Structures are given as C-alpha cells and as structure tokens.
Amino acid sequence: MAESTRLGLMTYLLLAVRNLMRNQRRTTITLLTMIFGIAVLTLLSALNDGWLSQMKTNFILSYTGHAQIHAKGFEASQNLRDRITDPEEVTRLMQSYPEILGWTQRIRTSGLASVGGGSAGIQIMATDSEQETWVTSIHEHVTKGTWLRPGMSQDLLLGATVADTIGASLGDRVILMAQRPAGEMVSEVFYLRGILETGAPQIDRTLALIPLNTAQVWLKMGQSITDIVVRADRHENTDLVVRLFAQQLSDQTYEIMPWQELDPMVRQWLEFSDAYGLVIILVVVILVLVEILNTMLISLHERHKELGVIVAIGTTRFQIFSMLLLEAVLLIFIGASLGYLAGSLLVYSLSGSGIDLSGYANAFQFFYMNPVIYPDLTTDSAIRILGTTLVAALLAGVYPAWKATRLSLSQALRIQ
Amino acid sequence: MTSIIKTHDLHKCYWVGTMPHPALHGINLDIKQGEFAVLAGRSGSGKSTLLNIIGALESADSGSVEVFGQNILEMTQDQRTRFRLHNIGFVFQAYNLIRVFSARENIAYVCQLQGKSKEESLEIANHWLREVEIEHLGYRRPDQLSGGQQQRVAIARALASDPKIILADEPTANLDTQTGRNLIHLMQDLNQRLGTTFLISSHDPDVKEAASRLIKLADGQIVDEWSTIPKTPTSIYSDCPVQNMPFGERVQFMIKRLIRWRRIRKPSKKNRRRS
Known part of the structure; x- marks a missing residue:
C-alpha cells in the first residue's frame, strides 16, 4: 500500500503545546512542582559536589599530594629499609610533564616525642621546607609559631594535639626518638618552633615535622628518602600523572599511589558521598516521574475520545505515540530547564557566602571538611541532573503514550 | 452504478462478561457509488456497529466487508488507518472536532496527514470552509462554534481528504430541527454536485426522507430496504x-x-x- 500518513514536527509541537495549555492550572501546578524539585536537586547536588571537592582538596593539599612514589613495599611496611636510594631518577622525570605542578621529597617514619615527663608516639615527617610549600598547604595550618625556617636544622613543628599531650610549648626542647634503617634506636634534640592545626585529627594527633637534611644525617639515610609527593595541576589529572610515572618507572622498584589509595577511608567516604548524591537524584527523579505520569494519565483519560477521533480520521498509532511522548518530554524539558535555572541562581547566590555549618564543625573535621560549605555546580552534575531528568521524561511519557496506542476505537468513539 | 461497499454475511457479537449481545446477524449489503444511503432503525438495531465496521473502525466476527474491492477485515491496524485516511470521511454525532485546533486547522490536519504541506492544507481547508458556508469562522475553536457550525466543520474535514465515501453516524442527532435540515440539505447538495457517496445512520425522519436509499435494520438484520432515484434537495420540504x-x-x-x-x-x- 503506497498510501502513507505524515505529520511535520511543527504540527506535533503545536499539538503538544496546545494540549499542555488545554488545562493551564494543571500544567502550571505540574511545572511548579518540577521546578521546585529540580531546583532543590540542583542545590543539593551543588552542595554535595562543593563539600566533596573541599574535602578532596583539603585531603590532597594538607598532606598527601595527588600521588606519591615510594620504594616498593614501603606503604605496607613503613620500614626505612624500603627507601628510594636514588631520588634523582624520579625527580628528573618531573620536568617533562606539564601536568605536574610541583613535588617534594620526604622521609616518613614512626617515633617517640618526649619533653619533661610527657611522651607520645608520633609520625615523623621530614621535608624540605621550601619544596613542601609547592605541593601542600600544610604550612598554612601553623597556628602558633613559624613554619620550618631554611637553614635551621633543629626546628620542629608538632600537631596541636600531640603538643598538648606531651605538654610542649613553643621554644621547648623536644627529644625525638626513631629507628635507623639498620635497626638501632637513636634520639635527637629539636626545638619546638610551631604548632600545626590541620583540622584532621589523625594528623594533629601524631605529626612531628623536621627538616629533611637533618633527618637524612640523623637517621643515616644519605640521599635516600621514603616518599616523593607529587602535585598535579588539576585533581582530574591524578590518574594521568600516575599512568605517566607507571610507564617510566619499574614496578619492581617503585610503587606509585594515587591519593585515593593512600587513605582508603577517605576514598570510601567519597564513594559513599557519590552514592548518596545519586540517591538524592533518584528520589527527586522518582517524584518528578510520578508527577508527570499522573498528569499524563489524567490528560489521557480526559482525551480518550478525542484520541479515538484522531485515529479514526487517519492518524497512525505511531503518530499518537509520538504526540504523547513529545508532550511529556516538552513538559519535563520546560520544567527541568526552569528548575535548573532556579537552582543555578540559588547556587550562585550562595556561592559567595557559602553555608556556615560551624556549629557542627567537630563532626565534620574528621572528614577534612571546612565549616563553611561552598556549593559548586559542576558540568558533571548538570549532565547528571538533566540527563536523568530526560530519561525520567521518556519513562514517564512512554507508558501513557503506549497506553494511548492500545485504545479501542469503537469504545473511544462511543464515549459521550 | 459501480458497487463500492459490499458486505457478505456479516456477524458481530459484543460480550458483556459472559453474556452475548448480538449486534449484527448476517448482513448483506451493497452500496453503489453516488448513493445517499441511510441506515435506519431503533437504538441497538446495529446501525452504528455496521457503520463502524464498514469504516474500518471495528472488526467483525465473521463475514467480509469489501470497500473498493479491498477486504478491510484482513487489514492490519495501520493499514486500516491509512485506508480510512485516503478513502473514507467521517461525520460523528458529537462532531468530534479536535478541541485545541481552530476550525481551519481541524480541516487542514487531515490534509497534513496525507502529506500535503501546511500552506496547501490551509488552502484546501479554506476551500471547504467556503463550501460549507462558514469561511468567516475558520479561526474559531470548536468551543466558540454552535452545534450546526461544528457539524459543518466536521463535514468539511471529512471532505478535505477527498474521500469516495462519507460515513455519518447520527449527524443531526445533536442539532435542532432547522439546523438539522440545513445540514441534510448541505450533504445532499455535496452528494449530487461532487458524486460523493454518503452512508448515514440515523433515525431522524428528515434524513430518512432525504435518502435515495433507505435500509432498515432491526435486531442486527436488514428488515426492509427501498431505493429511489436521487431526490432533489427540495424534497425534504415537500410538505x-x-x-x-x-x-x-x-x-x-x-x-x-x-x-x-x-x-x-x-x-x-x-x-x-x-x-
């Protein structure tokens, strides 16, 4: 049969728009619900992204860097015998990668700090005072005293909690005790020049910071180190940086770890937060979906006879399906666009001042969170919100559209 | 005259739960081109069911329906839809215009379904609005038109697809007597000028009187039938x-x-x- 039925897109659109305008009150209520839902979803996503981004940045910049290179097995053993003996081999590579913003070398080992009668187990971190500032922002967390001074070999900085525990004050002589790679225990006198408060309890409770050169001599390490800490130009380039080093360095000699692997708890928390964000999206999308489905089904019920007539005069069932689907998609498109716009304006208005949660600061400190959360609307979030809403639109539209194609013509035409 | 609709031993039964309600019982019908045929009978006699089956809106339980030599009962849903679009025009009791379209757009819609451009479709719509004498009301939506005006739009819509047959189910039932007579006059005029075949189900005496052929149905069967030479439009006023x-x-x-x-x-x- 050569005869065909055709309708232009403009006719479909005209029908969809006029059908939506048919019951203006219902359409307005549906749109307002959607705008509210999507705006709230946008704000919640932006808050989630904002605090995740802050948390990630705090974690990376306060201590770990984007990636660390160790001698193979060091992260598990934490033993100075597993050390990088030729750091030059690694640091030479840094120059050739524009994605690397900076790096620093460290020696990390556990030890004991004591002053007067007080003592506590500590994590000794020896670093180059200048290079460290290129990679982390730990120097910005000195709340009392000064950062490690160049040329001052016996300077010591302690985490606020550890200083409290052992009763050390600025200027005090503090004796640090540690084990050399060969196994003998040695001690050295340092002078407390600064107190660090990073906001992360596990750092503030254990950290003791000393100059790298001093540690290399004291622990008889020569030029050896335990960590090379790398900072990438962007968080997103972490994997690229890890891949680049993995290509150049032998995996028999080195282990290259991205920040996510250095603290599994933080990684798990980030994953949980991502999942939590998805759950929020899912809940809002389900609400929107039910709302649209309800509106479309009521509208379908009201137009049962008219749809019968439209089919009777020559509209195919596929065209009916397309008409109703387009109606649902159009409704969600308008609602989602306006909702996203409203949400973006809300995010924009809060992005300057942020949301102050200092009342709950203690609860959040553990997770490297700032007391003020700045919402951050990322492209990923926008795609996720609008993409999921579009899928919801299709789902909400498909059922009524399919139902419309199943209508019995004779029954539809008999309705008075 | 050529036969354009032929039904043979047509049966149809509706079921309400387990109770059968026979609607058609062995209908044999032959409608010739250019006829102004009226299906008459009481409510429940099977008029609308027969019209719906001939119009490919409904299926029969057994028998055959040939319209222009094609057995429409063997067609798929989409084939029937295309067949209706190109061959049959419908006029319903309750006018059944698309509420969100103006009178002109209602008529143009079927032309667009046939693949004509929007401009051409609107031109055709204007022509048919002139034919049914409501050209000045083309921009109005159905709810801004009287019953008679809506039915004229429905007739224009039925004719706009250039069909060979118009099936009208109780077209005057919702109209007052004078408007109904005017409408019958209009349909007769179109039948005689354009040669379009009309098959109308009605129990309106004016419609029956205007018929060139009257087919009486009772309990799903043809019980009486007569035909004359086509009457003139004035015949309905021959009192x-x-x-x-x-x-x-x-x-x-x-x-x-x-x-x-x-x-x-x-x-x-x-x-x-x-x-």
Missing part, C-alpha cells in the same frame, strides 16, 4: 399537498419549485449568502 391543488396552481407551483431547485443545485453567491 405541500400538490395533488389537492387545481391544475393551474399545480403547474405554477411546479415551475416555482423547479426554479428554486435549480438555484439550490447551483446557487449564486448572493443566494448562497441569503440561504
């Missing part, structure tokens, strides 16, 4: 007892009727406006 008049007056009356009949058959613009 004057001519036979009782003296010969001179009778001749004078017949000449006047003939003049009037010719005007209605081919009305001038002035007369059309007046009517």
Whole structure:
C-alpha cells in the first residue's frame, strides 16, 4: 500500500503545546512542582559536589599530594629499609610533564616525642621546607609559631594535639626518638618552633615535622628518602600523572599511589558521598516521574475520545505515540530547564557566602571538611541532573503514550 | 452504478462478561457509488456497529466487508488507518472536532496527514470552509462554534481528504430541527454536485426522507430496504399537498419549485449568502 500518513514536527509541537495549555492550572501546578524539585536537586547536588571537592582538596593539599612514589613495599611496611636510594631518577622525570605542578621529597617514619615527663608516639615527617610549600598547604595550618625556617636544622613543628599531650610549648626542647634503617634506636634534640592545626585529627594527633637534611644525617639515610609527593595541576589529572610515572618507572622498584589509595577511608567516604548524591537524584527523579505520569494519565483519560477521533480520521498509532511522548518530554524539558535555572541562581547566590555549618564543625573535621560549605555546580552534575531528568521524561511519557496506542476505537468513539 | 461497499454475511457479537449481545446477524449489503444511503432503525438495531465496521473502525466476527474491492477485515491496524485516511470521511454525532485546533486547522490536519504541506492544507481547508458556508469562522475553536457550525466543520474535514465515501453516524442527532435540515440539505447538495457517496445512520425522519436509499435494520438484520432515484434537495420540504391543488396552481407551483431547485443545485453567491 503506497498510501502513507505524515505529520511535520511543527504540527506535533503545536499539538503538544496546545494540549499542555488545554488545562493551564494543571500544567502550571505540574511545572511548579518540577521546578521546585529540580531546583532543590540542583542545590543539593551543588552542595554535595562543593563539600566533596573541599574535602578532596583539603585531603590532597594538607598532606598527601595527588600521588606519591615510594620504594616498593614501603606503604605496607613503613620500614626505612624500603627507601628510594636514588631520588634523582624520579625527580628528573618531573620536568617533562606539564601536568605536574610541583613535588617534594620526604622521609616518613614512626617515633617517640618526649619533653619533661610527657611522651607520645608520633609520625615523623621530614621535608624540605621550601619544596613542601609547592605541593601542600600544610604550612598554612601553623597556628602558633613559624613554619620550618631554611637553614635551621633543629626546628620542629608538632600537631596541636600531640603538643598538648606531651605538654610542649613553643621554644621547648623536644627529644625525638626513631629507628635507623639498620635497626638501632637513636634520639635527637629539636626545638619546638610551631604548632600545626590541620583540622584532621589523625594528623594533629601524631605529626612531628623536621627538616629533611637533618633527618637524612640523623637517621643515616644519605640521599635516600621514603616518599616523593607529587602535585598535579588539576585533581582530574591524578590518574594521568600516575599512568605517566607507571610507564617510566619499574614496578619492581617503585610503587606509585594515587591519593585515593593512600587513605582508603577517605576514598570510601567519597564513594559513599557519590552514592548518596545519586540517591538524592533518584528520589527527586522518582517524584518528578510520578508527577508527570499522573498528569499524563489524567490528560489521557480526559482525551480518550478525542484520541479515538484522531485515529479514526487517519492518524497512525505511531503518530499518537509520538504526540504523547513529545508532550511529556516538552513538559519535563520546560520544567527541568526552569528548575535548573532556579537552582543555578540559588547556587550562585550562595556561592559567595557559602553555608556556615560551624556549629557542627567537630563532626565534620574528621572528614577534612571546612565549616563553611561552598556549593559548586559542576558540568558533571548538570549532565547528571538533566540527563536523568530526560530519561525520567521518556519513562514517564512512554507508558501513557503506549497506553494511548492500545485504545479501542469503537469504545473511544462511543464515549459521550 | 459501480458497487463500492459490499458486505457478505456479516456477524458481530459484543460480550458483556459472559453474556452475548448480538449486534449484527448476517448482513448483506451493497452500496453503489453516488448513493445517499441511510441506515435506519431503533437504538441497538446495529446501525452504528455496521457503520463502524464498514469504516474500518471495528472488526467483525465473521463475514467480509469489501470497500473498493479491498477486504478491510484482513487489514492490519495501520493499514486500516491509512485506508480510512485516503478513502473514507467521517461525520460523528458529537462532531468530534479536535478541541485545541481552530476550525481551519481541524480541516487542514487531515490534509497534513496525507502529506500535503501546511500552506496547501490551509488552502484546501479554506476551500471547504467556503463550501460549507462558514469561511468567516475558520479561526474559531470548536468551543466558540454552535452545534450546526461544528457539524459543518466536521463535514468539511471529512471532505478535505477527498474521500469516495462519507460515513455519518447520527449527524443531526445533536442539532435542532432547522439546523438539522440545513445540514441534510448541505450533504445532499455535496452528494449530487461532487458524486460523493454518503452512508448515514440515523433515525431522524428528515434524513430518512432525504435518502435515495433507505435500509432498515432491526435486531442486527436488514428488515426492509427501498431505493429511489436521487431526490432533489427540495424534497425534504415537500410538505405541500400538490395533488389537492387545481391544475393551474399545480403547474405554477411546479415551475416555482423547479426554479428554486435549480438555484439550490447551483446557487449564486448572493443566494448562497441569503440561504
């Protein structure tokens, strides 16, 4: 049969728009619900992204860097015998990668700090005072005293909690005790020049910071180190940086770890937060979906006879399906666009001042969170919100559209 | 005249739960091209069911329905839809216009379904609005039109797809007597001028009187049937007892009727406006 039925897109659109305008009150209520839902979803996503981004940045910049290179097995053993003996081999590579913003070398080992009668187990971190500032922002967390001074070999900085525990004050002589790679225990006198408060309890409770050169001599390490800490130009380039080093360095000699692997708890928390964000999206999308489905089904019920007539005069069932689907998609498109716009304006208005949660600061400190959360609307979030809403639109539209194609013509035409 | 609709031993039964309700019982029908045929009968006699089956809106339980030589009962849903679009025009009791379209858009819609451009479709719509004498109301939505005006739009819509048959289900049932008569007059006029076949289900006496062929249904069966040569549009007004008049007056009356009949058959613009 050569005869065909055709309708232009403009006719479909005209029908969809006029059908939506048919019951203006219902359409307005549906749109307002959607705008509210999507705006709230946008704000919640932006808050989630904002605090995740802050948390990630705090974690990376306060201590770990984007990636660390160790001698193979060091992260598990934490033993100075597993050390990088030729750091030059690694640091030479840094120059050739524009994605690397900076790096620093460290020696990390556990030890004991004591002053007067007080003592506590500590994590000794020896670093180059200048290079460290290129990679982390730990120097910005000195709340009392000064950062490690160049040329001052016996300077010591302690985490606020550890200083409290052992009763050390600025200027005090503090004796640090540690084990050399060969196994003998040695001690050295340092002078407390600064107190660090990073906001992360596990750092503030254990950290003791000393100059790298001093540690290399004291622990008889020569030029050896335990960590090379790398900072990438962007968080997103972490994997690229890890891949680049993995290509150049032998995996028999080195282990290259991205920040996510250095603290599994933080990684798990980030994953949980991502999942939590998805759950929020899912809940809002389900609400929107039910709302649209309800509106479309009521509208379908009201137009049962008219749809019968439209089919009777020559509209195919596929065209009916397309008409109703387009109606649902159009409704969600308008609602989602306006909702996203409203949400973006809300995010924009809060992005300057942020949301102050200092009342709950203690609860959040553990997770490297700032007391003020700045919402951050990322492209990923926008795609996720609008993409999921579009899928919801299709789902909400498909059922009524399919139902419309199943209508019995004779029954539809008999309705008075 | 050529047969355009043929039904053979058509049966249809509706089921309400486990209770059968026979609607058609062995209908054999043959409608010729250009007929102004009326299906008459009480409610529940099977008129609408027969019309729906012939119009490919509904299926039959057994038998065959050939429209232009094609057995429509063997067609798929989409084939039936295309068949309706290109061959059959529908006029419904409740007008059934698309509420969100204006009168003109309602008519243009079927042309667009046929693949015509929007401009061409609107031109065709204007032509048919002129034909049904409501060109000035083309921009109005159905809810801004009277029942008679809506039914005229429905007739224009049915004709816009250039169908060979118009199926009308109780087209005058929702109209007052005078509007109903005007509508019948219009359909008769279109039937005679354009040669479009009309198959109308109705129990309106005016419609029955206008029929060139009357088919009476009762309990799903054809119980009576007669046909005449097509009547003139004026026949529905033939309530004057001519036979009782003296010969001179009778001749004078017949000449006047003939003049009037010719005007209605081919009305001038002035007369059309007046009517």
